[in-house]
Amino acid sequence: MFSITVRDHVMVAHSFRGEVFGPAQRLHGATFVVDARFKRTDLDPDNIVVDIGLATEELRSVLGALNYRNLDEVPEFAGINTSTEFLAKHIADRLVERVHAGRLGEGAKGLSGVEVSLHESHVAWASYERAL
Amino acid sequence: MFSITVRDHVMVAHSFRGEVFGPAQRLHGATFVVDARFKRTDLDPDNIVVDIGLATEELRSVLGALNYRNLDEVPEFAGINTSTEFLAKHIADRLVERVHAGRLGEGAKGLSGVEVSLHESHVAWASYERAL
Amino acid sequence: MFSITVRDHVMVAHSFRGEVFGPAQRLHGATFVVDARFKRTDLDPDNIVVDIGLATEELRSVLGALNYRNLDEVPEFAGINTSTEFLAKHIADRLVERVHAGRLGEGAKGLSGVEVSLHESHVAWASYERAL
Amino acid sequence: MFSITVRDHVMVAHSFRGEVFGPAQRLHGATFVVDARFKRTDLDPDNIVVDIGLATEELRSVLGALNYRNLDEVPEFAGINTSTEFLAKHIADRLVERVHAGRLGEGAKGLSGVEVSLHESHVAWASYERAL
Amino acid sequence: MFSITVRDHVMVAHSFRGEVFGPAQRLHGATFVVDARFKRTDLDPDNIVVDIGLATEELRSVLGALNYRNLDEVPEFAGINTSTEFLAKHIADRLVERVHAGRLGEGAKGLSGVEVSLHESHVAWASYERAL
Amino acid sequence: MFSITVRDHVMVAHSFRGEVFGPAQRLHGATFVVDARFKRTDLDPDNIVVDIGLATEELRSVLGALNYRNLDEVPEFAGINTSTEFLAKHIADRLVERVHAGRLGEGAKGLSGVEVSLHESHVAWASYERAL
Numbered sequence: 163m164f165s166i167t168v169r170d171h172v173m174v175a176h177s178f179r180g181e182v183f184g185p186a187q188r189l190h191g192a193t194f195v196v197d198a199r200f201k202r203t204d205l206d207p208d209n210i211v212v213d214i215g216l217a218t219e220e221l222r223s224v225l226g227a228l229n230y231r232n233l234d235e236v237p238e239f240a241g242i243n244t245s246t247e248f249l250a251k252h253i254a255d256r257l258v259e260r261v262h263a264g265r266l267g268e269g270a271k272g273l274s275g276v277e278v279s280l281h282e283s284h285v286a287w288a289s290y291e292r293a294l
Numbered sequence: 295m296f297s298i299t300v301r302d303h304v305m306v307a308h309s310f311r312g313e314v315f316g317p318a319q320r321l322h323g324a325t326f327v328v329d330a331r332f333k334r335t336d337l338d339p340d341n342i343v344v345d346i347g348l349a350t351e352e353l354r355s356v357l358g359a360l361n362y363r364n365l366d367e368v369p370e371f372a373g374i375n376t377s378t379e380f381l382a383k384h385i386a387d388r389l390v391e392r393v394h395a396g397r398l399g400e401g402a403k404g405l406s407g408v409e410v411s412l413h414e415s416h417v418a419w420a421s422y423e424r425a426l
Numbered sequence: 427m428f429s430i431t432v433r434d435h436v437m438v439a440h441s442f443r444g445e446v447f448g449p450a451q452r453l454h455g456a457t458f459v460v461d462a463r464f465k466r467t468d469l470d471p472d473n474i475v476v477d478i479g480l481a482t483e484e485l486r487s488v489l490g491a492l493n494y495r496n497l498d499e500v501p502e503f504a505g506i507n508t509s510t511e512f513l514a515k516h517i518a519d520r521l522v523e524r525v526h527a528g529r530l531g532e533g534a535k536g537l538s539g540v541e542v543s544l545h546e547s548h549v550a551w552a553s554y555e556r557a558l
Numbered sequence: 559m560f561s562i563t564v565r566d567h568v569m570v571a572h573s574f575r576g577e578v579f580g581p582a583q584r585l586h587g588a589t590f591v592v593d594a595r596f597k598r599t600d601l602d603p604d605n606i607v608v609d610i611g612l613a614t615e616e617l618r619s620v621l622g623a624l625n626y627r628n629l630d631e632v633p634e635f636a637g638i639n640t641s642t643e644f645l646a647k648h649i650a651d652r653l654v655e656r657v658h659a660g661r662l663g664e665g666a667k668g669l670s671g672v673e674v675s676l677h678e679s680h681v682a683w684a685s686y687e688r689a690l
Numbered sequence: 691m692f693s694i695t696v697r698d699h700v701m702v703a704h705s706f707r708g709e710v711f712g713p714a715q716r717l718h719g720a721t722f723v724v725d726a727r728f729k730r731t732d733l734d735p736d737n738i739v740v741d742i743g744l745a746t747e748e749l750r751s752v753l754g755a756l757n758y759r760n761l762d763e764v765p766e767f768a769g770i771n772t773s774t775e776f777l778a779k780h781i782a783d784r785l786v787e788r789v790h791a792g793r794l795g796e797g798a799k800g801l802s803g804v805e806v807s808l809h810e811s812h813v814a815w816a817s818y819e820r821a822l
Numbered sequence: 823m824f825s826i827t828v829r830d831h832v833m834v835a836h837s838f839r840g841e842v843f844g845p846a847q848r849l850h851g852a853t854f855v856v857d858a859r860f861k862r863t864d865l866d867p868d869n870i871v872v873d874i875g876l877a878t879e880e881l882r883s884v885l886g887a888l889n890y891r892n893l894d895e896v897p898e899f900a901g902i903n904t905s906t907e908f909l910a911k912h913i914a915d916r917l918v919e920r921v922h923a924g925r926l927g928e929g930a931k932g933l934s935g936v937e938v939s940l941h942e943s944h945v946a947w948a949s950y951e952r953a954l
Contacts, residue, residue, distance in 0.1 A: 166642065214682060433944070
């Protein structure tokens with residue numbers, strides 16, 4: 163099994179609902195350092211997993227829709243706790259849509275899975291992994 | 295598959311028995327930077343894997359039993375090589391016991407696995423992964 | 427010259443005023459991983475720069491006043507761009523006050539300087555350095 | 559499942575063929591920080607995955623054949639795009655050969671898999687994982 | 691004293707002349723992870739050291755002239771050992787020229803110094819620091 | 823001002839005397855990830871600060887005298903708190919002696935200073951800086 167991973171980041175505000183979140187129920191924010199990992203069984207004819215330039219661009223584009231925003235005001239997330247775990251899935255799902263739409267190149271159709279990890283600090287991170 | 299990981303550290307002395315350990319047969323020590331990863335298939339009703347506050351507290355508590363100790367003198371480890379790999383399993387098993395005892399919250403009963411990684415330096419680390 | 431540094435983090439929301447900030451004029455957020463460095467010419471009688479336990483506690487306490495907050499609503503920061511640079515100075519100044527108040531121990535009175543660095547992502551950080 | 563990982567690095571020149579590589583079609587270079595991970599189900603009688611000293615030596619030896627070289631001129635790689643992904647597999651395969659040859663010790667025969675990751679920068683890395 | 695630092699990277703091939711370089715006399719390559727630090731005594735009216743967006747762009751532009759190149763064939767470096775130390779100075783000097791040319795904004799004229807660090811691996815880095 | 827830094831590590835046991843150390847008065851241990859930074863005003867004729875190969879070897883040799891030891895039993899440290907700060911100075915002083923003895927090469931005589939940093943965990947480190 164092969165993989166390549168590219169890293170970018172996003173800076174957002176949000177708040178949580180539920181006692182489990184304690185002080186994080188207040189409006190606060192986070193920098194998420196985001197790692198997007200693309201997996202496949204065999205390399206493509208160019209000897210790569212996926213075009214790393216396109217992977218970087220598409221990750222940046224997906225994050226661009228979230229960057230410098232208050233997630234509490236994004237209609238798509240109304241009534242949703244935008245936890246680190248949830249955002250990892252949100253970003254992974256958007257990347258998979260783009261793979262299927264051909265935006266990571268024809269070769270990307272050979273990908274078998276995507277994993278997205280969000281580092282919210284030097285002591286905590288979350289990830290979500292799915293098949294393509 | 296979702297996961298969240300929390301990080302803490304522990305500083306211990308110990309020695310090893312067996313020629314394979316070379317100079318590490320002498321009493322020496324290590325800082326282990328410890329990553330505890332909790333996995334589950336679906337998020338709980340709060341949209342999280344586990345209460346990250348409780349996960350952090352329980353990891354700290356498990357490490358507290360080892361911190362600033364000479365592991366050669368801990369009765370539980372008598373006659374055992376407390377290798378980085380072994381300690382990864384020891385910590386993972388203690389965390390799983392606490393999950394079963396309800397100390398990570400009711401939601402934690404939906405966890406499917408735990409992985410513990412111990413970084414002993416910038417060039418070496420070990421991990422142990424188990425089902426819950 | 428000796429120094430010791432301790433690390434913690436804080437998660438806040440805020441917005442900026444001024445065209446130079448581009449999209450960061452919107453309400454967004456950040457995790458700041460904060461390094462507080464304490465300097466002195468000679469070690470104290472215990473052979474240390476400062477009690478690392480107290481340094482860690484006081485940094486945590488200073489950050490606690492900011493953590494999980496929207497800085498736009500903190501009265502002390504009204505009308506102020508709470509840039510990473512500005513926050514580095516704010517935190518350094520609070521730490522120096524605590525040194526002078528004796529909260530880092532008697533030995534801390536021999537400190538000569540403090541430097542605070544805030545990492546806002548894996549590709550950007552800021553710092554502020556001052557004499558004691 | 560247990561694992562240990564050791565880290566080293568290698569500095570090489572190379573070029574790529576194929577439009578997908580854009581400016582990387584020119585002769586350029588990279589530092590690859592290389593993580594070699596060894597996996598096994600149960601620990602050996604010494605309570606370890608593999609002799610970490612031998613693992614470090616063999617990784618260094620495998621990288622030594624590549625270090626400070628222009629991969630375009632290495633006969634073994636003639637006509638091959640020496641992508642990060644490809645090199646991860648190359649290094650993993652060489653390590654597995656050495657395990658089978660007994661160079662990581664008798665205990666290493668209980669290993670179940672090897673994963674090699676190559677970090678080409680702070681924002682991109684690749685890996686290859688295989689059974690033993 | 692305030693500072694902000696931005697990070698980017700560059701991938702080059704080169705070789706060295708001189709016995710001190712040992713095997714690095716052969717054509718090889720490196721990824722340099724580059725940190726550009728900008729210093730000033732007081733913050734500007736926007737409460738910042740320099741426009742971090744412009745700083746990032748100009749660093750990228752300076753590195754763009756080197757990226758994916760064989761430095762042995764860059765006329766400007768003919769007969770020069772393009773050591774990590776030398777490249778740190780080269781990049782710092784180009785950034786200072788751009789500050790003086792106004793490309794980092796009018797506010798950047800208040801900068802007092804620049805420091806550039808190049809990480810060539812996880813175990814070695816170099817830096818160069820100069821006044822503006 | 824130029825500098826180059828090389829990194830290695832050392833694993834030791836020790837204990838401290840003094841109430842300020844709390845539980846660290848017990849015999850425990852640490853991994854210290856050690857950064858040795860060498861400074862000079864101008865580069866030497868080879869365009870470097872110092873031979874990085876020799877710098878790496880000499881750092882390893884200095885650390886070798888401490889590695890896998892219980893510092894409480896090292897005669898040189900009898901009655902001394904071997905704090906992270908103290909060890910940073912100890913290592914810096916040994917490196918300077920080796921510079922003066924010519925073990926880092928003739929060019930090293932142009933060095934102006936040395937700084938040694940010891941990372942004892944992901945949240946704490948110490949450094950000592952001196953002129954040559």
